[in-house]
Amino acid sequence: MVVCEGFVGNVILKVAEGMASFVTQAVQSAFAVHPPRDEVKAALTDAFSKLDYAEYGGAPLLGVTAPVLIGHGRSSPHAIMNMIRAAQSALQHDVNRHIMERLRGVTGGAGS
Numbered sequence: 620m621v622v623c624e625g626f627v628g629n630v631i632l633k634v635a636e637g638m639a640s641f642v643t644q645a646v647q648s649a650f651a652v653h654p655p656r657d658e659v660k661a662a663l664t665d666a667f668s669k670l671d672y673a674e675y676g677g678a679p680l681l682g683v684t685a686p687v688l689i690g691h692g693r694s695s696p697h698a699i700m701n702m703i704r705a706a707q708s709a710l711q712h713d714v715n716r717h718i719m720e721r722l723r724g725v726t727g728g729a730g731s
Contacts, residue, residue, distance in 0.1 A: 622681065632678070639670040676702030679709065681718065686710055 676698050677688035686709035688702050
């Protein structure tokens with residue numbers, strides 16, 4: 620997890636997305652020339668699914684009192700559904716309260 624202000628966070632996010640897209644395209648191009656065995660293909664599919672933003676839906680926005688997730692401008696219905704699930708989970712687990720408690724412990728009470 621990386622915590623930073625909005626502009627820097629957006630730059631980091633765009634670089635990470637670009638790298639993931641580049642690697643995905645490079646692997647797909649290589650597979651077109653050299654088709655992988657089923658086990659390798661399954662392992663890589665599993666690994667690449669962990670890099671797919673749609674699986675996470677969005678990133679949490681900190682500094683607000685309720686769970687807020689930021690989605691990608693080109694989010695698919697699948698990504699939006701996962702963002703709704705992540706927001707619901709954040710509400711059920713009272714994530715914002717836990718974050719504030721941890722921050723108070725680290726800062727000695729600041730952020731109250």
